[in-house]
Amino acid sequence: MITRRHLIASAAALAMLSAAGTAMAADTVKIGLILPMTGPFASTGRQVEAGVRAYMALNGDTAGGKKIEIVLRDDAGTADQTRRIAQELVVNDKVSMLVGFGLTPLAMAVAPVLNQAKVPAIITSATTSAIMSKSDYFVRTSMAGPQSAVPVATWAAKNGLKRVVTLVTDYGPGYDIEKGFTDQFKKDGGQIVEAVRVPLQNPDFAPFLQRVRDAKPDAVFVFVPAGVGSLFMKQFVDRGLADAGIKLIATGDVTDDDLLGAIGDPALGVITGHFYSAAHDSPENKAFVKQVKEAAKIRPNFMAVGGYDAMHLAYAALAKTNGDTDGTKLIAAMKGMEWTSPRGPISIDPATRDIVQDIYIRKVEKKDGELYNVEFDTFKKVHDPFVAK
Amino acid sequence: MLTILFDGIAYGMLLFVLACGLSITLGLMNFVNLAHGAFAMAGGYVTVILMNRYGVSFYLCLPAAFVATALIGAALEVTLYRRLYRASHLDQVLFSIGLVFMAIAAADYFMGGQQQLINLPDELRGRFDVFGIGIGRSRLFVIVICAILAVALQLALTRTRFGSQLRAAVDDGRVARGLGINVSTIFVLTFALGSGLAGLGGALGADMLGLDPNFPLKFLIYFMIVVTVGGTSSITGPFIAALLLGIADVAGKYYLPQAGAFIIYAVMILVLILRPNGLFTREGGR
Numbered sequence: 001m002i003t004r005r006h007l008i009a010s011a012a013a014l015a016m017l018s019a020a021g022t023a024m025a026a027d028t029v030k031i032g033l034i035l036p037m038t039g040p041f042a043s044t045g046r047q048v049e050a051g052v053r054a055y056m057a058l059n060g061d062t063a064g065g066k067k068i069e070i071v072l073r074d075d076a077g078t079a080d081q082t083r084r085i086a087q088e089l090v091v092n093d094k095v096s097m098l099v100g101f102g103l104t105p106l107a108m109a110v111a112p113v114l115n116q117a118k119v120p121a122i123i124t125s126a127t128t129s130a131i132m133s134k135s136d137y138f139v140r141t142s143m144a145g146p147q148s149a150v151p152v153a154t155w156a157a158k159n160g161l162k163r164v165v166t167l168v169t170d171y172g173p174g175y176d177i178e179k180g181f182t183d184q185f186k187k188d189g190g191q192i193v194e195a196v197r198v199p200l201q202n203p204d205f206a207p208f209l210q211r212v213r214d215a216k217p218d219a220v221f222v223f224v225p226a227g228v229g230s231l232f233m234k235q236f237v238d239r240g241l242a243d244a245g246i247k248l249i250a251t252g253d254v255t256d257d258d259l260l261g262a263i264g265d266p267a268l269g270v271i272t273g274h275f276y277s278a279a280h281d282s283p284e285n286k287a288f289v290k291q292v293k294e295a296a297k298i299r300p301n302f303m304a305v306g307g308y309d310a311m312h313l314a315y316a317a318l319a320k321t322n323g324d325t326d327g328t329k330l331i332a333a334m335k336g337m338e339w340t341s342p343r344g345p346i347s348i349d350p351a352t353r354d355i356v357q358d359i360y361i362r363k364v365e366k367k368d369g370e371l372y373n374v375e376f377d378t379f380k381k382v383h384d385p386f387v388a389k
Numbered sequence: 390m391l392t393i394l395f396d397g398i399a400y401g402m403l404l405f406v407l408a409c410g411l412s413i414t415l416g417l418m419n420f421v422n423l424a425h426g427a428f429a430m431a432g433g434y435v436t437v438i439l440m441n442r443y444g445v446s447f448y449l450c451l452p453a454a455f456v457a458t459a460l461i462g463a464a465l466e467v468t469l470y471r472r473l474y475r476a477s478h479l480d481q482v483l484f485s486i487g488l489v490f491m492a493i494a495a496a497d498y499f500m501g502g503q504q505q506l507i508n509l510p511d512e513l514r515g516r517f518d519v520f521g522i523g524i525g526r527s528r529l530f531v532i533v534i535c536a537i538l539a540v541a542l543q544l545a546l547t548r549t550r551f552g553s554q555l556r557a558a559v560d561d562g563r564v565a566r567g568l569g570i571n572v573s574t575i576f577v578l579t580f581a582l583g584s585g586l587a588g589l590g591g592a593l594g595a596d597m598l599g600l601d602p603n604f605p606l607k608f609l610i611y612f613m614i615v616v617t618v619g620g621t622s623s624i625t626g627p628f629i630a631a632l633l634l635g636i637a638d639v640a641g642k643y644y645l646p647q648a649g650a651f652i653i654y655a656v657m658i659l660v661l662i663l664r665p666n667g668l669f670t671r672e673g674g675r
Contacts, residue, residue, distance in 0.1 A: 038497055039497065039602075039603075040601060040602070040603055042497070042501060042503070043501070043503045196646050197646065197647065198646075199650040201607060201650075204400055204597055204598060204639070206396045206400070206525075206528075206597075206639060207393065207396065207638075207639045207640070207641075207642035207643040207646075208642060208643075208646065210392055210393060210396065210523075210643055211643050211646060228504065228599070230504055230506055231504060231506070231599045234506070234596070235597075237514075237515075238514060238515060238516065238525055238527065239516065239523070239525065240515065240516050240523065259503075259504075262506045263506070264508065
C-alpha cells in the first residue's frame with residue numbers, strides 16, 4: 001500500500017536524484033567499462049580493471065577540467081550481454097566513452113551501437129585485425145592483430161631456426177597470428193613444416209604435441225589463449241619435446257605475467273615476443289607495477305597495461321578537447337596521440353586508429369626468486385602487419 | 390603410432406572413471422544426473438586446495454577427493470535427489486542442470502575463473518621409452534589406477550552381495566523391499582560411490598584435462614557419449630566405449646588434426662546407427 005508519506009518521500013528522493021543528475025552532467029564525464037568480471041575470462045577483467053584503477057590512482061580523477069567517473073559492468077564474456085550493456089550505458093547512463101572488451105566477438109558486437117550513438121570505444125584486450133573496420137569509433141590500446149607474432153618470425157629466422165611447426169588455437173586471433181608468423185617466416189627464408197590448429201574447447205594437448213614431436217622441427221611456434229597456456233606448457237615439458245631439441249617460441253600470451261608463477265620452472269628459457277613485460281625497465285613501468293601490486297595484489301600483465309593506456313588516451317583526448325565530450329571530436333583528438341606507456345613508447349595510427357608499438361623479444365628467467373619475461377631485443381614501431389602493407 | 394595408442398588408452402581410462410558414476414546412476418538407477426560433472430569438478434578442487442594450500446601429497450589427495458565427493462553425493466542424495474527418482478526425466482534434467490549452474494557459479498566465486506594447476510610429484514613427470522614407445526609417467530599412473538578400479542567395480546557389482554542387492558533394488562524396488570532389502574540405503578551408497586568415482590576422476594584428470602569452473606559443462610558431452618555408446622549394461626559397456634572414444638579422439642586429432650574434434654561424434658553416430666541401444670544392453674532394466 002502506498003501511503004502519502006511514502007509518496008512524499010519518494011518524490012523528494014526523485015527530485016534529489018535528478019538534481020544530482022544535472023549537476024553531474026555539467027562537470028563529470030562518465031566512462032563505461034565493460035569487462036568479463038566473471039566466467040572463464042574473469043582474469044582479463046580483473047587485470048584490465050586493475051590497470052584502469054592504477055591510472056586513476058597515479059594521475060588523479062580529473063581531465064580536461066572534468067571529473068572522471070567509471071561505471072564498471074560485467075558482461076561475463078558473452079557477446080549479447082556486451083551489446084545490451086553497451087546500449088544501456090550509452091542510453092541510460094549517458095557515458096561519453098566505452099572502454100574494455102575482453103574478446104574479439106565482444107568488441108564486434110558493440111560496433112553497431114557505436115556507429116549509431118557516435119560514442120568512442122577504446123579496446124583494452126581484443127586483438128584481431130578485423131575489429132577496427134567495423135566502426136570508425138574504435139580505438140585500440142591492446143595489440144593490433146599479429147603484431148607480436150611477426151617479430152618472433154624474424155627473430156627465429158635470424159637465430160638459426162629453419163624448420164618450424166606452428167600450433168595455434170582454432171579461432172580468429174589464432175588465424176591472424178598463424179598467418180602473420182607464417183608470411184614473415186617464409187619471407188625470411190624459413191620453412192613451415194606443418195600448421196596444426198587445436199580446437200578452442202580442447203581437453204588434452206597430447207595428440208597435437210605428439211604430432212609436433214614426430215615432425216622433428218627446430219622449433220614450434222605457439223599461440224594459445226592465456227589460461228590454457230599454462231596447461232600447454234606442462235604437457236610440452238612432460239612429453240619431452242624440450243629434450244628432443246625442439247625449441248618453444250610463442251607470443252607472450254603463453255608466458256602471461258599473471259600465470260608465470262603458477263607454470264613454474266618448466267617455463268624457464270621459453271622465448272616469446274610481446275608488447276609488455278612486468279619486468280620492462282623504465283620509471284613509468286616501475287610506478288605502474290608498484291601501484292597495481294599494492295592496490296590489487298596481483299602482478300600486472302599485458303591486459304592491465306591495456307587498461308592503463310586506455311585511460312591515458314581518454315584523459316589526453318578530453319584534455320585536448322577541453323572537456324568537450326562529442327564523440328567525433330574525441331576520436332579526432334585520439335588520432336595520432338603519442339605517449340610513453342609502462343610498456344614503452346606507443347602511438348595511435350591516425351589512419352587506422354590502431355596502436356603502433358615496440359615489440360620485445362623476451363626470455364623467461366628467474367629474478368629475485370620469481371619468474372619474469374626478460375626483454376633482450378626490440379623491434380621498433382611495429383604496425384598491424386595486415387593493414388600496413 | 391603405439392605412443393598414440395597409449396595416449397588414447399590413458400585418455401579413455403580417464404573418461405571411464407569420470408563417466409562410470411554416471412553410467413551407474415543413469416544405467417542402474419535410471420536417474421538422469423547431468424550434474425555428474427560437478428562432482429568431478431568438486432574432486433578436482435579438493436585436490437587443488439589440499440595440494441596447493443596445505444601441501445598434502447598427491448597420492449593422499451586421490452582418496453581424499455573420493456571421500457569428500459562421496460560425502461557430498463550422499464548428502465545431496467538424501468536431501469535432494471531422493472525426491473526426484475520417480476519424477477519424469479525432464480524434471481530430473483532441469484533439476485540437475487540447475488545444480489550444474491549453481492556449482493559453476495560457486496566454483497567461480499570461491500576459486501576464481503582461472504585454470505587451476507597442480508604440480509605432480511617428480512616421479513610422475515616426464516616420460517620414458519619402451520621399445521620405441523614414448524610412455525608418459527603420469528599417463529601410465531592413470532591407466533594403472535583406472536584398470537584396477539574397473540576390475541574392482543565389475544567384481545563388486547556382479548560378485549558381491551551388495552551388487553546383487555543393488556541390481557534387485559533397481560529392477561523391482563517393491564519386491565526387493567518385500568524381501569527385506571533396505572532399498573534407500575542401497576541407493577544412497579550407490580549414489581555416493583558414483584559421485585566419489587567422479588571426484589576421483591576429477592582429481593586424476595586435473596593435470597591432464599585442466600580444471601576451471603566450466604569443467605562440468607565442458608565434459609558433460611563426453612560423459613553422455615560414453616554412457617550412450619556404452620549402453621546401460623553394468624560396467625563393461627561404458628568401459629569399452631570410453632576406451633574406444635579415447636583412442637578415436639586422440640588418433641583422430643593426431644592423424645587428421647583439421648577434423649580431429651569431430652571424430653568422437655562420428656564414432657558415436659556410427660555406433661548408434663548399428664546398435665541404437667549402445668554396445669551392450671541389459672534385459673529387464675527399467
